[in-house]
Amino acid sequence: MLEVILRGHDNYYGISDVLRLFYDGISEDRANNRVVCLEADDLTIMSIVDGDSVIASCDDKEIRAVAGDIPVKREVKRTLYRLLVDITSRSFPWGCLTGIRPTLVAGEVGQAEKMAQMYLVRPDKAELAVKTYMEEQRILDTVPEESLCIYIGVPFCPSRCEYCSFVSSDISHHMGLLAEYEQALIKEISLVAPAVTSKISAVYMGGGTPTVFDDESMERILYKIRDLIAMDSDTEFTVEAGRPDTITKRKLTAMRKAGVNRLCINPQTMSDETLARLNRRHTSSDTVRTYHMARETGFDTINMDLIAGLKYEPSERLLESLDAVMDLDPANLTVHTLYKKRRASMDKADVLDRNGSRGDIDTVLTKAYSLLEGRGYDPYYMYRQKDTGHGLENVGFAKPGTGCRYNVAMMSDRRDVLSFGAGAMSKRTFEGGRLERCPSIKDVIGYIKSVEEVADKKKRFFDINSIE
Numbered sequence: 001m002l003e004v005i006l007r008g009h010d011n012y013y014g015i016s017d018v019l020r021l022f023y024d025g026i027s028e029d030r031a032n033n034r035v036v037c038l039e040a041d042d043l044t045i046m047s048i049v050d051g052d053s054v055i056a057s058c059d060d061k062e063i064r065a066v067a068g069d070i071p072v073k074r075e076v077k078r079t080l081y082r083l084l085v086d087i088t089s090r091s092f093p094w095g096c097l098t099g100i101r102p103t104l105v106a107g108e109v110g111q112a113e114k115m116a117q118m119y120l121v122r123p124d125k126a127e128l129a130v131k132t133y134m135e136e137q138r139i140l141d142t143v144p145e146e147s148l149c150i151y152i153g154v155p156f157c158p159s160r161c162e163y164c165s166f167v168s169s170d171i172s173h174h175m176g177l178l179a180e181y182e183q184a185l186i187k188e189i190s191l192v193a194p195a196v197t198s199k200i201s202a203v204y205m206g207g208g209t210p211t212v213f214d215d216e217s218m219e220r221i222l223y224k225i226r227d228l229i230a231m232d233s234d235t236e237f238t239v240e241a242g243r244p245d246t247i248t249k250r251k252l253t254a255m256r257k258a259g260v261n262r263l264c265i266n267p268q269t270m271s272d273e274t275l276a277r278l279n280r281r282h283t284s285s286d287t288v289r290t291y292h293m294a295r296e297t298g299f300d301t302i303n304m305d306l307i308a309g310l311k312y313e314p315s316e317r318l319l320e321s322l323d324a325v326m327d328l329d330p331a332n333l334t335v336h337t338l339y340k341k342r343r344a345s346m347d348k349a350d351v352l353d354r355n356g357s358r359g360d361i362d363t364v365l366t367k368a369y370s371l372l373e374g375r376g377y378d379p380y381y382m383y384r385q386k387d388t389g390h391g392l393e394n395v396g397f398a399k400p401g402t403g404c405r406y407n408v409a410m411m412s413d414r415r416d417v418l419s420f421g422a423g424a425m426s427k428r429t430f431e432g433g434r435l436e437r438c439p440s441i442k443d444v445i446g447y448i449k450s451v452e453e454v455a456d457k458k459k460r461f462f463d464i465n466s467i468e
């Protein structure tokens with residue numbers, strides 16, 4: 001067992017985050033001031049803060065620093081990271097940067113070279129972060145501070161993808177709930193949205209798979225949204241039609257009539273074998289067919305998601321999927337890295353692929369980014385998640401002027417987000433960067449039963465004066 005003993009600080013979270021890059025099975029043992037890793041070989045590491053000095057040591061190895069260029073909390077992580085690099089002879093593309101969005105740090109630091117040096121980030125990643133930060137800022141400037149973004153959540157999917165732990169309900173078992181959910185969602189929106197006086201910058205209908213509803217229900221919901229939410233000609237309205245098998249011409253036509261001007265059709269991979277094994281129940285030709293149908297229906301801004309490092313295919317397969325998707329010429333293309341969601345049925349070892357049995361995902365991602373940039377896509381938002389293979393990232397790319405405002409505004413935590421639906425999180429921002437959150441009820445049945453209370457809570461949260 002490996003243990004890191006904390007002295008003079010309580011940054012358990014940061015210590016766990018750094019350890020997670022190198023090892024599995026991390027847990028905090030606060031009673032004994034330590035973080036342990038049951039799956040690693042025996043080793044005791046001391047992590048000490050003593051005045052200005054920050055030390056990470058183990059046997060005869062010691063990393064000593066004087067806090068100054070970065071805050072003490074981050075120095076604790078940096079010294080531990082440096083020690084573990086020394087012990088294991090392994091390093092990671094984002095260095096000791098964990099638990100914080102790379103673009104946030106890029107904004108703080110300002111220069112790629114400085115970011116690379118301060119956080120031991122590989123230079124190409126630091127450059128990616130700075131470039132993405134600049135584009136994020138440009139898009140955020142188009143979202144007025146006093147405006148509102150709206151999220152509408154539909155936590156249902158036709159089947160659960162093997163890597164997902166989303167609170168999605170398999171509709172083959174919950175058909176009845178879908179109708180009740182539709183009613184509850186419309187009720188919540190009708191109790192809150194008409195009283196909103198702020199400009200609506202963006203509306204995002206996500207999930208789950210919002211297009212899981214049948215044609216009639218989808219039309220009803222979309223037209224209600226159009227009637228209840230005061231969008232203007234400038235409002236960005238996205239529908240995540242993630243699963244191509246749920247998209248029909250009638251739903252697409254209804255979306256256009258309701259003002260939807262951005263659509264997501266997500267192949268994840270263009271390998272039919274991988275799709276089937278992941279339980280996604282659609283094929284690559286479904287993706288191509290629905291993409292063309294959407295373009296014919298008038299959608300110019302379509303996003304397509306791919307996942308790097310998928311189980312069941314070699315990492316290099318991403319490049320073939322990328323080629324096929326780029327040939328369709330979507331305005332936006334997002335490249336995610338497979339990560340371990342808490343309740344996903346896929347094994348953590350399969351997700352992380354620490355021994356690289358599927359190939360070098362890091363190199364493949366670098367190639368993918370350069371192919372994307374060569375085809376005129378710029379990175380415009382980025383985030384990282386815990387338990388991602390090799391600590392890698394997710395990056396949204398867009399053709400100039402087409403980046404998604406909602407994604408940037410929501411991710412920045414610098415704009416208010418009013419959210420509807422089970423499990424949806426509303427956020428309010430205040431001067432000085434303070435943020436308050438208002439969660440909805442996660443459980444679908446609980447949400448349906450208590451939708452009026454949910455709506456009341458939201459009205460109070462958003463300040464009755466500005467809502468009514």
Ligand code: SF4
Pocket residue numbers: 156157159160161164165166168207208209242243
């Ligand atoms: S479509 Fe998305 S939300 Fe639904 S199960 Fe698959 S990954 Fe999860």
